[in-house]
Amino acid sequence: xxxxxxxxxxxxxxxxxxxxxxxxxxxxxxxxxxxxxxxxxxxxxxxxxxxxxxxxxxxxxxxxxxxxxxxxxxxxxxxxxxxxxxxxxxxxxxxxxxxxxxxxxxxxxxxxxxxxxxxxxxxxxxxxxxxxxxxxxxxxxxxxxxxx
Amino acid sequence: xxxxxxxxxxxxxxxxxxxxxxxxxxxxxxxxxxxxxxxxxxxxxxxxxxxxxxxxxxxxxxxxxxxxxxxxxxxxxxxxxxxxxxxxxxxxxxxxxxxxxxxxxxxxxxxxxxxxxxxxxxxxxxxxxxxxxxxxx
Numbered sequence: 001x002x003x004x005x006x007x008x009x010x011x012x013x014x015x016x017x018x019x020x021x022x023x024x025x026x027x028x029x030x031x032x033x034x035x036x037x038x039x040x041x042x043x044x045x046x047x048x049x050x051x052x053x054x055x056x057x058x059x060x061x062x063x064x065x066x067x068x069x070x071x072x073x074x075x076x077x078x079x080x081x082x083x084x085x086x087x088x089x090x091x092x093x094x095x096x097x098x099x100x101x102x103x104x105x106x107x108x109x110x111x112x113x114x115x116x117x118x119x120x121x122x123x124x125x126x127x128x129x130x131x132x133x134x135x136x137x138x139x140x141x142x143x144x145x146x147x148x
Numbered sequence: 149x150x151x152x153x154x155x156x157x158x159x160x161x162x163x164x165x166x167x168x169x170x171x172x173x174x175x176x177x178x179x180x181x182x183x184x185x186x187x188x189x190x191x192x193x194x195x196x197x198x199x200x201x202x203x204x205x206x207x208x209x210x211x212x213x214x215x216x217x218x219x220x221x222x223x224x225x226x227x228x229x230x231x232x233x234x235x236x237x238x239x240x241x242x243x244x245x246x247x248x249x250x251x252x253x254x255x256x257x258x259x260x261x262x263x264x265x266x267x268x269x270x271x272x273x274x275x276x277x278x279x280x281x282x283x284x285x
Contacts, residue, residue: 026242029280033249034271051256055267060252064216064223075219087280123219125265 024092030112033062033083041117041132051125054079058117063141067120076128082116082135082142114139177235178277184213184228187251192268195255202261212255221259227252230272234279245282249275 040057049057061079069075088110094102116135120128135142191208205224212224231248253268276282 023240024242025240026244027280028242028244028246029278029282030246031248031285034274034285052265055254055265058267059269060254060267062252064218064225064254066216066218077218077223085284 022094025089026092027089028087028110030084030086035083035115036081036117044117044119045130045132048127048130050127051077051079051121054119054121054127062116065141074122076120076122077125079119079121080116080135080139082114082139084112084114086110086112088112171239175237177233177237179231179233179235181231181233182229185210186228186272187226187253187268187270189268189270192253192266195263195266197263197266200263202257202263205255205263209253218256221257221261221264224255224257225252226255228272230275232275232277234277236279243280245278245280247275247278249273 036058044054044057047053058081062082063080065078065080067076067078088108090106090108090110092104092106094104097103114135114137115133117130117132118135119130122128188209194208195205202222202224209226213227214225216223216225228251229248230250231246233247234243234245236243249271251268251270251272253266255263256265258264
């Protein structure tokens, strides 16, 4: 009888301890935007269409930017399609310490990928260059929701 | 006799179900977030490059969210963003998923304000409440 009560009390104490999140495991996934069709990207990079052709093939980009003229390049227009994929987990533990306060430990493993396609056209809308792949998170004008 | 002994067991089962439900119910999250107004697909479809002017675009679609000055004119961006967030918190375990999609249109004008190119992508409706293990697209 006494043993049964002790077990119930221990179980209740465990539930209370867990409910206060002294240990927490989080698994999170973030998607922003849809990846472009790989075949369409390949076609655009191979066939080098003009601005109208690229827009017809790929739809609206996420960002459009004016490229100022420099010594190594004429003035042009840059179009950027971008999408973000993030996935990861974290394990957090926290215990009270005698001196006061809490000691906590967090182990996390996550990966966020920002990928995209960048196309550059001259002032007449002719294809100049294009590249697909990773996009820097400090890309100018990218902003939310791609970077946070 | 049999039903008399079954009564307390049923009561405990019901109590257990109620307790589990109490633990689980406050731990679910379904969130939805919108940025800007949805794009009017029919208004966009009525635009004609080489015919429609910037003034007509503004009249039909309202003010753009962004205007970029280009060497040959300008480009206007219209964008509506929808996010759906799912969360389940079960004592030790938290599962979170965030899916953000957008409808967007870019309209290019020459230096006289005539529409030269237009492109739109409508994906906001594809934002989904999913879980972290859901299949990637």
